[in-house]
Amino acid sequence: MAWTCPCGASNGDNRQSCRACGRPLFQHQAGQQFPYSYPPQPTFGAAARVAAGWTLGIVGVIVVILFAIGSFSGFFSALSTSGNAGYKVEVCVTFNGSTICRDGAGATRESAERVGIDLACTDFGRGMTSFVQCEQNAPRQVHWKSPSGGTGTTANSKYSVGQEFSVGYWSYRLNGAIWMPAIGSAGAPELPDAAFLVLDITVRNDDRSASTLPPFKLLDANGREYEESSKAIFLDNAFGILTSLNPDVSKRGFAVFDVPANRQYVLSVSGGIESGKSALVTFAGPENGSQNVTPPAVQ
Numbered sequence: 001m002a003w004t005c006p007c008g009a010s011n012g013d014n015r016q017s018c019r020a021c022g023r024p025l026f027q028h029q030a031g032q033q034f035p036y037s038y039p040p041q042p043t044f045g046a047a048a049r050v051a052a053g054w055t056l057g058i059v060g061v062i063v064v065i066l067f068a069i070g071s072f073s074g075f076f077s078a079l080s081t082s083g084n085a086g087y088k089v090e091v092c093v094t095f096n097g098s099t100i101c102r103d104g105a106g107a108t109r110e111s112a113e114r115v116g117i118d119l120a121c122t123d124f125g126r127g128m129t130s131f132v133q134c135e136q137n138a139p140r141q142v143h144w145k146s147p148s149g150g151t152g153t154t155a156n157s158k159y160s161v162g163q164e165f166s167v168g169y170w171s172y173r174l175n176g177a178i179w180m181p182a183i184g185s186a187g188a189p190e191l192p193d194a195a196f197l198v199l200d201i202t203v204r205n206d207d208r209s210a211s212t213l214p215p216f217k218l219l220d221a222n223g224r225e226y227e228e229s230s231k232a233i234f235l236d237n238a239f240g241i242l243t244s245l246n247p248d249v250s251k252r253g254f255a256v257f258d259v260p261a262n263r264q265y266v267l268s269v270s271g272g273i274e275s276g277k278s279a280l281v282t283f284a285g286p287e288n289g290s291q292n293v294t295p296p297a298v299q
Contacts, residue, residue: 088276091116095124095138103168105276112276113142119274123208156278158266167279168271169207170214175200175252176280179261186233195261198235200282202252205245207272213243214270216255219280220263232256 009022089112092101100123104116121134121202159165164173180196182189198216206209216239218226233239238254245251 012276024153055059062181063161078177082117086113089113089116090143091120092141092143093117093134093138094140095121095130096114096126096132098124100124104275105274115274116142159279159281161281161283163281164202165279166206166271167269168272168275168277169205169211170269171204171206171250172279173202174267174283175202177223181258190231190234192229192231193256194258196229197257197259197265199255199257199267201239201255201267203239203245204250205247208247210241210244210246211272213239213245214272215241216257217268218257218265219268220265225268226259226265229256229258231258248254 007017009090029208035242086110087107088103088105089109090101090103091113092099100120102116102119102123104112104114104119106112106115116144117140120140121131121138124134157167159172159174161174161176162182164171166172177197177199180198182191182233183198185195186192201216203213205213214226220226227274227299228239232254233240235256237252239251243253244255255267257265265283267281267283269281
């Protein structure tokens with residue numbers, strides 16, 4: 001008997017692998033011609049091919065999901081920076097024959113523009129695939145609202161009591177203001193920690209879809225900022241934190257603040273986080289006579 005390797009190396013007897021190449025040796029009769037070929041490689045059966053197809057399909061779905069998560073995480077990351085907006089822009093996106101313009105604001109030019117693009121593409125409302133196509137490929141026009149792309153915030157516009165105005169996606173009118181020692185029912189009054197300043201305000205949603213009313217704020221002469229009181233729930237017809245209005249719908253109600261009574265304040269209103277706009281409304285304070293108003297009846 002002889003042991004032979006296809007590589008032709010001589011290996012002698014009683015070996016299982018070739019000393020030259022390491023491949024397994026074949027045993028055959030001396031003088032017998034050796035078939036210099038290895039057995040064919042195994043192939044996938046039908047079940048293995050199905051399993052491989054499922055694996056590739058699952059991998060493809062995971063890739064698409066991760067891509068979508070990356071797109072939306074970039075969107076919300078950009079939105080999270082709009083509170084520090086030094087750059088303000090209007091972006092008009094054209095997609096499938098329609099054009100939508102949206103305002104963007106952010107700490108950088110890139111984040112401001114990204115907010116505008118993503119808000120416009122979201123408004124087309126045709127699913128994730130369309131959103132990604134719009135975000136990546138749709139033609140757009142960019143109009144910066146501050147010089148050279150904006151290196152700072154623009155001054156807030158100022159209005160007065162009884163003056164109706166629009167800012168961003170909302171319209172406002174401050175009808176009047178009143179200091180109140182307590183709110184709620186006569187039998188169970190709710191007392192303030194300092195003093196209740198109640199503002200009578202009319203609002204209107206000027207956007208294209210239902211929107212939540214932005215919160216009201218007060219500013220004093222030193223630039224200190226005051227938020228609405230959580231005790232507003234005890235006053236009928238007070239605006240709540242989840243007040244939502246449909247497009248072109250108006251509502252009159254109260255904004256309640258629990259603040260020191262010996263200071264002069266101005267009302268700060270927002271045009272919506274997407275707009276990056278705000279305005280100030282001046283009104284008479286406690287030192288020069290508050291404007292007492294009758295609370296509006298619940299409609």
